[in-house]
Amino acid sequence: MPKSKKETTEKQPTKKSIVLEMLREGSVSVAAIAEKLSISKQAAYSLIGDVKRGGVVVVGALKDGAMHYSVDAPKKPKAKAARAFGKGAAVSDAPSFQTEAN
Template identity: 65%
Template structure:
């Protein structure tokens, strides 16, 4: 019997996904992660590493004597710029030599 999508929605969130949500929300310290998830600081460091190994880029900033981590927002794509004709105008075709008169 195939599983329905409703079953997946009923599953509780994993600690890793909750850490990723905290990192996406803004700068958060390891102590804050540990407190919110009721885990040790070492476990919080491990979960941050798990999120990082999953391919999410994480940045750390020292603020008020504590390291605060957050996810790095991807830069805006150039699709919008290219749509308005401000992209590169170099063509792939080789240029033909010109003869001066």
């Protein structure tokens, strides 16, 4: 009798996605992350770094002698910074001339 594969349509959440969810819920300590996921504190720091490298802005604050991390609300870019090079005002077509200083 051939073995049948058990298909699962629902994926289990990854540790990184669990950490991201915890950070979005509010301020959380590294010890709390490590305890919830049953991992070391070093692994929890690594997961926070992975979330940061994914483009999420993570901020830390010292509370009760321990660092607590959370996701910072994305800042709106300033109008000047939002313009990419070459996408702003058109450059004049007039040729530029060097002038001699008197």
